[in-house]
Amino acid sequence: MRVVLAEDLFLLRDGLVRLLEAYGFTIVAAVESGPELAKALAELEPDVAVVDVRLPPSHTDEGLQCALAARRARPGLPVLVLSQHVEQLYARELLADGTGGVGYLLKDRVFDADQFIDAVRRVAAGGTAMDPQVISQLLSRRAQDRPLARLTPREVEVMELMAQGRSNGAIAAQLTVTERAVAKHTSNIFGKLELPVSDDDNRRVLAVLAYLDRG
Amino acid sequence: MNATTARAAAIAGAQGLALALMALTGSIILFVLTVVSLALVVAGVGVFTTPVVLRLVRAHADFRRRLAGQWGAEPIPARYRPLPRDARTGVTGQVERCVHMLRDPATWRDVQWLFVDLTAGAVVAVLGPGLFAQGLFGLLLVMGLWVPIVSAGGTHWFTFVPVDSWSTAGAAAMVGAGLIGIGIKVNPLLVRTHFRIAGSMLAPSRAELAQRIGRLTETRHDALDSSAAELRRIERDLHDGAQARLVAVGMNLSTVEALIERDPAQARELLAQARATSAEALVELRDLVRGIHPPVLAERGLGDGVKALALRLPLRTEVDVELSGRVDAPVESAAYFAVSEALANAVKHSGADRIWVDITHADGSLRIAVTDNGRGGASLTAGSGLSGVERRLGTFDGVLAVSSPVGGPTMVTMEIPCELF
Numbered sequence: 001m002r003v004v005l006a007e008d009l010f011l012l013r014d015g016l017v018r019l020l021e022a023y024g025f026t027i028v029a030a031v032e033s034g035p036e037l038a039k040a041l042a043e044l045e046p047d048v049a050v051v052d053v054r055l056p057p058s059h060t061d062e063g064l065q066c067a068l069a070a071r072r073a074r075p076g077l078p079v080l081v082l083s084q085h086v087e088q089l090y091a092r093e094l095l096a097d098g099t100g101g102v103g104y105l106l107k108d109r110v111f112d113a114d115q116f117i118d119a120v121r122r123v124a125a126g127g128t129a130m131d132p133q134v135i136s137q138l139l140s141r142r143a144q145d146r147p148l149a150r151l152t153p154r155e156v157e158v159m160e161l162m163a164q165g166r167s168n169g170a171i172a173a174q175l176t177v178t179e180r181a182v183a184k185h186t187s188n189i190f191g192k193l194e195l196p197v198s199d200d201d202n203r204r205v206l207a208v209l210a211y212l213d214r215g
Numbered sequence: 216m217n218a219t220t221a222r223a224a225a226i227a228g229a230q231g232l233a234l235a236l237m238a239l240t241g242s243i244i245l246f247v248l249t250v251v252s253l254a255l256v257v258a259g260v261g262v263f264t265t266p267v268v269l270r271l272v273r274a275h276a277d278f279r280r281r282l283a284g285q286w287g288a289e290p291i292p293a294r295y296r297p298l299p300r301d302a303r304t305g306v307t308g309q310v311e312r313c314v315h316m317l318r319d320p321a322t323w324r325d326v327q328w329l330f331v332d333l334t335a336g337a338v339v340a341v342l343g344p345g346l347f348a349q350g351l352f353g354l355l356l357v358m359g360l361w362v363p364i365v366s367a368g369g370t371h372w373f374t375f376v377p378v379d380s381w382s383t384a385g386a387a388a389m390v391g392a393g394l395i396g397i398g399i400k401v402n403p404l405l406v407r408t409h410f411r412i413a414g415s416m417l418a419p420s421r422a423e424l425a426q427r428i429g430r431l432t433e434t435r436h437d438a439l440d441s442s443a444a445e446l447r448r449i450e451r452d453l454h455d456g457a458q459a460r461l462v463a464v465g466m467n468l469s470t471v472e473a474l475i476e477r478d479p480a481q482a483r484e485l486l487a488q489a490r491a492t493s494a495e496a497l498v499e500l501r502d503l504v505r506g507i508h509p510p511v512l513a514e515r516g517l518g519d520g521v522k523a524l525a526l527r528l529p530l531r532t533e534v535d536v537e538l539s540g541r542v543d544a545p546v547e548s549a550a551y552f553a554v555s556e557a558l559a560n561a562v563k564h565s566g567a568d569r570i571w572v573d574i575t576h577a578d579g580s581l582r583i584a585v586t587d588n589g590r591g592g593a594s595l596t597a598g599s600g601l602s603g604v605e606r607r608l609g610t611f612d613g614v615l616a617v618s619s620p621v622g623g624p625t626m627v628t629m630e631i632p633c634e635l636f
Contacts, residue, residue: 053514054510054514059513060513060514060515061514061515083510084501084504084510085501085504085505085510085511087510087511087523087526088523088526088527089511089519089522089523089526090511090523107497108494108497108498111490111493111494137526137527140529141526141527141528141529143529
């Protein structure tokens, strides 16, 4: 799988290159600035881009802006955005086009290599990878939400993992329950939140995220 | 004499004429209105008319201040006391506004200036174009204009020359040319003199400057105090937090090094612990950074910084930002933390379920209003978070006002003078 990587700090860039290569990814470009990233995304057509939000020369959200621009030029271009901090505001912008193939994670998540690599693969395949912090922020804002209050604690757990973009199989493994049990929870959640049921994993994730971000 | 001097003199002449017109129309009318309105304060009506009239006077004076800068004289600083933004509506608010304006020494300087402007100011301003006009008239006399004038009304006195023949008309023309020559020399000086007179009336007095210095010293102390306290807090947080955790990680790793052959199981456990500790250190650093300078503020500026902040609140918060640029980083940061404190107050104490934040920039000031629909009763008493905000904004000459009648709503307004760029 061909990856474009943008990270300005040498230590982190180097570490990410090693990590991704160890899991069999091909790094077609590892760049350190916004303009270089824009060029690489336009010319190299990677399978997935792993991008730091803050990049030189402006040291503002240049990486995020590059990623958003590249996705406007090539809708659905898989982008995994990494940052030292996660903001619902940025998550909303990444999800706005509703096409999926988006990830937004804290850099700390690299600590768990397996999960991180799983997130990269999921995004590359057109899925979603949202940081648990984004989800918990969304949930704490919806504390007054009545349909959400009707969910059982287990269902909330399942929904959190689903909103992060995990598949039923992964959720089942994490909660040590069967996939069938997860499927049942999922259909309960969709029923209680009055969301349209869909067989497509990714569409389900986006529906839940949209529900949580509403209002 | 070259073309540039002549041009400068002609421009100065035109400026003088314009200034004289302003003085003889605007200043006279406003002076009369002010006097009448002040007299009517006793009758009660003046309370309503005075703020309106004084606002016109300020606009008139501000225009002259601006012209001073644009027309090559020393710029004249304006220093009015900011109007309280939370003034009550209705009659009481009107009285408050009136009293506030009358207490401002700048108001009285304006009124004095109006009088000086319509007398001395006007005379000085009209002198330049007057010299030109009189000189030109002299030249016209010698071209034959003296004939109809003299035949209609006898000898005509041009300045000090009695004109009754071609030869005396010639003398008048020479005097006229002289006047124009003088005009060319002194015109720019006259315009500058006009502005100097205006400046001496309109600029803040020595006592006010001393007061201002006192205020600056005070706010500077506050700023230094609070930044020193802030640095101490950051040092302590780093020392007891991230720093200590990194030491623990290092220790764990060196133990792992020793154990890896002998007891791999325990080594693995320690490795997991090291990873967990470094993750905790990261969380602490992230919180610390957010408290020093929030990342979104650095990346996107005040508007999105506050929007991101609002998204973290448990209450429904609408943020409305109308800024056409960014403000200076220190002001941005102060404004952000001020809003943050106001929001935290609203969340903690107001019992509100909705909050509105409005951020705009108008008349050279950043204006922020944080309103909630809670129970009200908030105040600016010493020791409250808001009084800290007030001090912090003071460093930037910013002001904070709280309007919070019992029963709500609460509105915290802030105003910080600054430029957008």
